[in-house]
Amino acid sequence: AGSAVGLGNIWRFPTEAGNNGGGAFLLVYILCVVLMGVPLMVAEFAVGRHSRANTGSAFRILSKRRSWGLLGKMEVLAAFLILAYYSVVAGWTLYYAFQSLLNRFNVMARQGDSSVFADNFNSFVSDPWLPLLCLAAFLFATHFVVVRGVKSGIERSSKILMPFLFLLMVVLVVCALTTPGAAKGLEFFFTPDFSKIDSGVVMSAMAQAFYSLSLGMGCMCTYASYFKRDANITKTAFTVGLMDMSVAVMAGIVIFPAVFSVPGLEPDAGPSLVFIALPNVFQMAMGGIPAMAYVCSLAFYVLLVVATLTSTISLHEVVTAYLSETRNMPRRRAAWYVTGGSLVLGIFCSLSLGVLSGMTVAGMTIFDLFDYVTAKIMLLAAGFLTSVFVGWVLKPHALANELTNWGTLKLRCFSVLVFMLRYVVPLIIAGVFLDGLGLLNIL
Numbered sequence: 001a002g003s004a005v006g007l008g009n010i011w012r013f014p015t016e017a018g019n020n021g022g023g024a025f026l027l028v029y030i031l032c033v034v035l036m037g038v039p040l041m042v043a044e045f046a047v048g049r050h051s052r053a054n055t056g057s058a059f060r061i062l063s064k065r066r067s068w069g070l071l072g073k074m075e076v077l078a079a080f081l082i083l084a085y086y087s088v089v090a091g092w093t094l095y096y097a098f099q100s101l102l103n104r105f106n107v108m109a110r111q112g113d114s115s116v117f118a119d120n121f122n123s124f125v126s127d128p129w130l131p132l133l134c135l136a137a138f139l140f141a142t143h144f145v146v147v148r149g150v151k152s153g154i155e156r157s158s159k160i161l162m163p164f165l166f167l168l169m170v171v172l173v174v175c176a177l178t179t180p181g182a183a184k185g186l187e188f189f190f191t192p193d194f195s196k197i198d199s200g201v202v203m204s205a206m207a208q209a210f211y212s213l214s215l216g217m218g219c220m221c222t223y224a225s226y227f228k229r230d231a232n233i234t235k236t237a238f239t240v241g242l243m244d245m246s247v248a249v250m251a252g253i254v255i256f257p258a259v260f261s262v263p264g265l266e267p268d269a270g271p272s273l274v275f276i277a278l279p280n281v282f283q284m285a286m287g288g289i290p291a292m293a294y295v296c297s298l299a300f301y302v303l304l305v306v307a308t309l310t311s312t313i314s315l316h317e318v319v320t321a322y323l324s325e326t327r328n329m330p331r332r333r334a335a336w337y338v339t340g341g342s343l344v345l346g347i348f349c350s351l352s353l354g355v356l357s358g359m360t361v362a363g364m365t366i367f368d369l370f371d372y373v374t375a376k377i378m379l380l381a382a383g384f385l386t387s388v389f390v391g392w393v394l395k396p397h398a399l400a401n402e403l404t405n406w407g408t409l410k411l412r413c414f415s416v417l418v419f420m421l422r423y424v425v426p427l428i429i430a431g432v433f434l435d436g437l438g439l440l441n442i443l
């Protein structure tokens with residue numbers, strides 16, 4: 001859950017929902033989590049625990065074929081590329097936590113013009129130095145945890161802090177419902193307009209489901225290789241899926257009322273959406289009691305930093321475990337390669353929102369390109385291949401052995417899971433791809 005709950009829920013989910021029609025996206029997203037995400041998570045857990053190896057080696061060990069090893073390597077590459085641009089946004093959360101600490105949002109709110117929040121964000125991301133400093137700070141914090149093996153510390157503290165984030169989201173939901181744009185925001189988020197559902201929306205919702213559940217980048221597989229034998233992987237997959245989805249839905253309930261309350265802000269504003277809308281929520285709902293607005297805003301950004309850190313740690317761990325186990329490298333050196341490499345790529349991603357904004361590939365900035373290639377191509381391809389691998393290549397008894405502690409439900413659930421992995425997941429992904437390319441005409 002630490003890996004799954006992060007910026008994907010609070011930043012990327014509202015951004016994608018806003019770009020893809022709100023309610024229509026939400027509906028497809030929930031279906032994708034239940035029908036594809038949870039079975040795939042069980043599949044990744046099974047591969048990780050059965051092979052007891054990092055993702056880069058796990059598929060090859062279980063199939064004894066070199067070609068399946070390529071799937072693991074693609075997942076490691078996806079984790080590395082995601083870490084690079086995810087850390088850029090992680091740096092933004094750090095900056096916003098500092099701004100909250102210095103009570104900057106309250107000062108901005110007192111100026112009485114909501115466009116200051118947009119100006120604040122835009123001038124920050126286009127600054128050539130500050131975002132880079134925040135990016136580096138976040139990456140080094142992640143590096144420190146991965147190298148020092150203080151995972152038990154972060155695990156313990158996130159077990160305490162994550163429920164607080166959850167509680168604070170509930171408070172925020174209540175706050176958001178008191179904003180002037182609440183009715184419009186909820187209508188946008190909860191009323192599905194079926195005419196908007198096309199292959200692009202389904203592809204985005206599917207990618208978001210995988211991204212948010214940390215699937216298709218070896219993360220759940222790597223973590224499962226450290227699981228105890230008696231850990232119940234099915235129950236874990238359901239719990240993580242439910243928690244992750246609830247945080248995302250709450251983020252939507254908070255963001256869209258805020259978006260419709262801020263003049264000039266549109267739901268399809270892109271990556272800036274959350275960072276402009278959120279500081280407004282605290283000030284609008286609790287502006288009358290500045291101390292409350294201060295405490296809530298600071299608590300929220302600090303908890304967001306922690307949630308983000310538990311996600312960057314898991315991304316870093318995938319690549320570090322792969323390098324140190326397959327290249328026979330000490331963990332410390334492997335971690336330096338990962339941190340250094342993602343810092344270099346992250347710098348380009350960050351600058352592409354400012355001084356390098358003119359540099360585009362297929363109409364996308366470097367930042368958007370990283371997001372598109374990883375989430376919409378690599379993760380979906382990995383999801384397709386993982387379901388084929390576990391459904392068709394892995395021996396059924398190997399999968400059955402991993403699904404422990406089910407009691408009498410075991411047999412029935414096992415056949416449903418195998419059916420989903422053999423047919424439902426790969427056929428839906430392939431169908432959406434072909435439809436998107438214009439080769440099928442379903443949606």
Ligand code: PFF
Nearest residue numbers: 004006007008009212214219
């Ligand atoms: N699932 C994380 C989030 O929603 O923020 C992002 C993430 C973490 C993706 C770890 C992939 C991963 F391996």
